[in-house]
Amino acid sequence: MITKARYLLPSAWLRPITLLGMLASLQACTTTTIDEFRQGATGISSEDSVVILGRRQGAAYETREQFVECVGERMARGDNAINVIPEQQFVDAMFPWFEPRTAPLRSEDLQQLMAQPMVTDIMSGFGVRYIVWLDGQTETSNRMGSISCAVGPGGGGCFGFGSWEDDSSFEARVWDVSSATAVGTISADATGQSYMPAVFVPIPLIARVEANACSSLADQLKQFVQGD
Amino acid sequence: MSNCTVSVNHAVPAAVQAQRGRSAKPVISLRQLQQLLVSLMVLLTLASCAARTINVEGSYPRPNIPAIPLVLGVYYGEGLTDFMYTELSDRGEEEYLVASGDTHQELFNTVLPAMFERVVVLDSLEAAAAQGVDAVFIPRINEFQLGMPQKTRLDSYEVWVRYNMRLTGTDGSYIADWVMTAYGKATASSFSTAERGINDAAVAALRDLASNFSLGFTAVPDVNDWLQRRSSQ
Numbered sequence: 001m002i003t004k005a006r007y008l009l010p011s012a013w014l015r016p017i018t019l020l021g022m023l024a025s026l027q028a029c030t031t032t033t034i035d036e037f038r039q040g041a042t043g044i045s046s047e048d049s050v051v052i053l054g055r056r057q058g059a060a061y062e063t064r065e066q067f068v069e070c071v072g073e074r075m076a077r078g079d080n081a082i083n084v085i086p087e088q089q090f091v092d093a094m095f096p097w098f099e100p101r102t103a104p105l106r107s108e109d110l111q112q113l114m115a116q117p118m119v120t121d122i123m124s125g126f127g128v129r130y131i132v133w134l135d136g137q138t139e140t141s142n143r144m145g146s147i148s149c150a151v152g153p154g155g156g157g158c159f160g161f162g163s164w165e166d167d168s169s170f171e172a173r174v175w176d177v178s179s180a181t182a183v184g185t186i187s188a189d190a191t192g193q194s195y196m197p198a199v200f201v202p203i204p205l206i207a208r209v210e211a212n213a214c215s216s217l218a219d220q221l222k223q224f225v226q227g228d
Numbered sequence: 229m230s231n232c233t234v235s236v237n238h239a240v241p242a243a244v245q246a247q248r249g250r251s252a253k254p255v256i257s258l259r260q261l262q263q264l265l266v267s268l269m270v271l272l273t274l275a276s277c278a279a280r281t282i283n284v285e286g287s288y289p290r291p292n293i294p295a296i297p298l299v300l301g302v303y304y305g306e307g308l309t310d311f312m313y314t315e316l317s318d319r320g321e322e323e324y325l326v327a328s329g330d331t332h333q334e335l336f337n338t339v340l341p342a343m344f345e346r347v348v349v350l351d352s353l354e355a356a357a358a359q360g361v362d363a364v365f366i367p368r369i370n371e372f373q374l375g376m377p378q379k380t381r382l383d384s385y386e387v388w389v390r391y392n393m394r395l396t397g398t399d400g401s402y403i404a405d406w407v408m409t410a411y412g413k414a415t416a417s418s419f420s421t422a423e424r425g426i427n428d429a430a431v432a433a434l435r436d437l438a439s440n441f442s443l444g445f446t447a448v449p450d451v452n453d454w455l456q457r458r459s460s461q
Contacts, residue, residue, distance in 0.1 A: 062413075
């Protein structure tokens with residue numbers, strides 16, 4: 001004799017569980033603003049490459065490698081994908097010219113750097129047409145509320161509410177390697193409020209601020225270097 | 229040294245003794261099992277108290293700069309090869325021992341051959357004349373500082389190193405003596421260890437040294453004067 005065990009949730013539980021599932025699938029809103037300032041004409045061929053580098057000269061903060069990677073990956077996929085050279089590969093190949101203390105800060109410095117035959121050779125080898133300098137960070141502020149969790153013999157749970165605001169501010173300066181000049185600047189500012197209500201289980205409603213700044217900036221950069 | 233103390237209680241409960249009587253031929257007796265577990269606990273406790281040694285490991289790219297037409301002897305002496313930094317905890321106990329002698333040699337063995345026509349690693353300073361080198365380079369660490377996130381309240385590990393660089397003639401005569409500093413930091417991650425953070429910060433500092441040394445060597449006033457004197461001869 002075969003007995004089938006059926007484990008059904010009481011119907012009274014279904015509503016709260018569905019509600020929790022819906023809440024978990026929600027994301028908090030993010031506002032992103034993109035500004036573009038063009039200083040020169042741009043265009044890129046299929047043989048040309050772009051290298052995206054993070055600024056790390058400042059003592060207070062440094063542009064995160066993950067953000068640089070995110071922008072690069074986004075530019076290198078989809079329609080009209082662009083050849084993007086990985087940051088570490090480029091910096092190692094160009095050593096010691098693009099280290100935090102030795103990297104060119106202005107496009108005039110790039111002109112001096114391009115006077116070095118070894119530098120020009122490596123740039124040509126990579127087929128670098130544009131250097132994009134990313135500078136910025138994400139800051140968290142206005143943390144409010146509190147969540148407390150407790151565990152006892154009969155089970156455990158969390159109660160409370162927390163919220164915080166994330167603010168991403170990044171700037172991308174584009175240098176044309178062929179003319180050693182600055183051709184434009186794109187800035188991306190994204191803000192978003194994240195919430196964490198907790199009724200037995202914490203439900204994170206996270207604003208994907210940095211991810212939105214990355215995707216918006218990458219899309220705009222892609223258009224910018226293509227000269228659209 | 230650490231000041232950990234571990235007290236061990238070997239008392240055997242009566243229930244365990246009664247159980248022992250009933251067992252026919254146990255593979256391992258309860259007393260042996262108890263002793264084994266206690267020994268393991270003692271070992272684990274002692275291991276957690278001991279200072280952790282970090283042998284800094286990293287790879288360094290070869291600089292892309294024009295080589296100086298010199299045959300350089302390099303001597304890795306005391307103060308570099310055996311340099312060990314000790315980071316103390318808030319209680320004054322040894323927490324981390326950072327050994328960077330090997331990685332410094334690896335760094336200079338990568339950087340110097342790109343900077344000079346030929347490089348000879350010297351076993352002793354006396355061997356310089358016999359090797360036919362133009363000058364002898366002697367790097368030395370003067371000071372090493374480590375910034376830990378829990379102490380600095382920053383979200384990164386930081387390493388700051390001060391070096392004394394010396395360039396002498398084959399007879400030990402003075403050519404140049406200068407100080408260089410290097411700084412590196414590595415972001416502290418929730419999913420990484422302190423050892424990894426310290427190692428990455430140290431490697432970043434060494435890379436900083438390599439870039440400044442390779443680009444700034446000829447700009448050191450006494451080195452520059454010596455090079456000019458040589459070229460005018």
